[in-house]
Amino acid sequence: MKRTSQTKDARSSPTQTKETSAKAGYSCWCPETQTAIKLLIAARFTAALMSNISDCDETFNYWEPIIICSESYLLRLIIYSMVKGSRPGNIHQLMQFAHMPISFYMLYLATSTHLYLVGTGCLLGFVCAFCEALFYSGVRKTFGPNVARWTLVFLLFSTGMFISGTAYLPSSFSMYMTMISMAGWYFDRCEISIVATAVSTFISxxxxCIIGAPIAFDCLFRRGRWIFFIKWCLLSVLLVLVPQVAIDSYMYGKLVIAPLNIVTYNVFSEHGPDIYGVEPWMFYFHNGFLNFNVAFMMALVALPVAIVTSRIVSGKFVEDNGKLPVWLTMMPMYLWILVFFTRPHKEERFLFPVYPLFCLAAAVTLSCIQRVFHHFISPHKKQHFTVSSDQLAITIGVMFGLLSLSRTGALYYGYHTPLDLYPEILNMAADPKVHTLPPDKPINICIGKEWYRFPSHFFLPENWSLQYIQSEFRGQLPKHYDSSPDATRLIPTEMNDLNKEEPSRYIDVKKCHYLIDLDLPQVSDREPRYSQDKENWQLVLTSPFLDVQMFSQQCPFLLHSVPL
Structure with missing residues (x-):
């Protein structure tokens, strides 16, 4: 990794470490920003093609509402109902995502519903890659090239970024804003950080705002820029919150301050989000290891490792720009961990906003390991620490990459079935040899225990309606939007804010023309094995699906039809 001449960035960067500057014939190599963004775009486009819809909120709260411009059979979950003090709706996310330029083209010109999802995912992936490139540049300025290049490796290959980068969720949008906010902070453009944090807080x-707290502390108490901070906070409120409140209030027909309602529901209501399930304290540790493997463990110990390393190895760890101490740069991640790891209700997407910070923190730890290795073990003390510790770092990086690719591949091959099978419904409906009913006849396609894997109405032909049958799930199922033009202003009936089962959602299974179900050996009165009922159902399509309770056993994901 030695170089006989310095790169342009290395010559011009004012943030080189003393150790690097002392060795005029060597500069620690890391990719240029232009190269980084090309790699990141390739990674995110791959995710758009291969990633699953892993959260039912993504379907029912985000994919479904964007059909509001052209369809009337929309669904929504209780958490976005206006009834009984529940959160007021996701019109702010609808305005944020649904009116993207690609939406018009895909809704009105494209003929493939799968192409719509992929196209939207690619657009989200491009935005994510751009934000990652900004974040990478800021990391290179503040932490130096070695930390930057390993941050880039973790961003490119981690399963967590693969999942979150193109997910159609507000937590992914908050992740984008986190990267912009951190980049602004690292480049000493705190106004960018303030606006990005405000956009994330109000719109998403x-x-x-937890992530922005250390930035506010730095601006107010370390730098004393009170007037600057207050000015940009007020501008952010005027530019972001005021238009948002106006749009939401118009759409709902009453005054709506969505961020306040979300906080009120989650923090100050009697039950909060716990009615949707609670998880043990180890949940995020398991999830973090699955999505980042060894990088997650390194991220958790980044701050103490960096502090200890700075004491035992000469020279400061963080580049000496005179403004950002290492403990402060790590605070956004640790504050997020402190808040969300201690909440009973846990979901994977709640960690999306700090996924890039996991990558940075892991790179900080890895760089510290390299420095300690060079200081105590390397026989070549005059070499740059990255030269003597290259093999160690590469070994850790290769192990991380293999584990990450293994996990990403397992998600695709084990759980991609819904996005493989549902597109076949359109082909089946157009085949008169399979679908023999008249084309104008209303068709009921039913789901029971598989309701949360429904990808969206994009995959259903015209005149086909999604219906629910009973299963062992006893919570509240999504409900169809009203078809009237002022549907967003109507308070739906038969809804509750306690996640209690609503029997009105179900139809008699005998009224189903088609049924999608997962064929498992476990049966109950509400969940029989429909595949064994040869008198009433015939098999039309199957696709393999990994049953986690059966470990490696492949169970067919079934589409049945009433004998025609």
Whole structure:
């Protein structure tokens, strides 16, 4: 990794470490920003093609509402109902995502529904890659080239970024804003950080303000820029919150301050989000290891490792720009961990906003390991620490990459079935040899225990309606939107804010023309094995699906039809 001449960035960067500057014939190589963004775009486009819809909120709260411009059979979950003090709706996310330029083309010109999802995912992936490139550049300025290049490796290959980068969720949008906010901070453009944090907090997720707290501390108490901070906070409120409140209030027909309602529901209501399930304290540790493997463990110990390393190895760890100490740069991630790891209700997407910070923190730890290795073990003390510790770092990086690709591949091959099978419904409906009913006849396609894997109405032909049958799931199922023009202003009936089962959602299974179900050996009164009922059902399509309870056993994901 030695170089006989320095790169342009290395010559011009004012943030080189003393150790690097002392060796005029060597500069620690890392990719240029232009190269990084090309790699990141390739990674995110791959995710758009291969990633699953892993969260039912993504379908019912985000994919479904964007059909509001052209369809009337929309669904929504209780958490976005206006009834009984529930959160007021996701019109702010609808305005944020649904009116993207690609939407018009795909809704009105494209003929493939799968192409719509992929096209939207690619657009989200491009935005994510751009934000990652900004974040990478900021990391290179503040932490130096070695930390930057390993941050880039973790961003490119981690399963967590693969999942979150193109997900159609507000937590992914908050992740984008996190990267912009951190980049602004690292480049000493705090106004960018303030606006990005405000956009994330107001438009996407109010709890994202936690990430901006260390930036506010730095601006107010370390730099004393009170007037600057207050000015940009007021501008952010005027530019972001005021238009948002106006749009939401118009769409709902009453005053709506969505961020305030979300906080009120989650923090100050009697039950909060716990009615949707609670998880043990180890949940995020398991999830973090699956999505980042060894990088997650390194990220958790980044701050103590960096502090200890700075004491035992000469020279400061963080580049000496005179402004950002390492403990402060690590605070956004640790504050997020402190808040969300201690909440009973846990979901994978709640960690999306700090996924890039996991990558940075892991790179900080790895660089510290390299420095300690060079200081205590390397016989070549005059070499740059990255030269003597290259093999160690590469070994850790290769192990991380293999584990990450293994996990990403397992998600695709084990759980991609819904996005493989549902597109076949369109082909089946157009085949008169299979679908023999009149084309104008209303068709009921039913789901029971597989309701949360429904990808969206994009995959259903015209005149086909999604219906529910009973299963062992006893919570509240999504409900169809009203078809009237002022549907967003109507308070739906037969809804509750306690996640209690609503029997009105179900239809008699005898009224189903088609049924999608997962064929498992476990049966109950509500979940019989429909595949064994040869008198009433015939098999039309199957696709393999990994049953986690059966470990490696492949169970067919079934589509049945009433004998025609």
């Amino acid at each position: 997720w109010p709890f994202a």
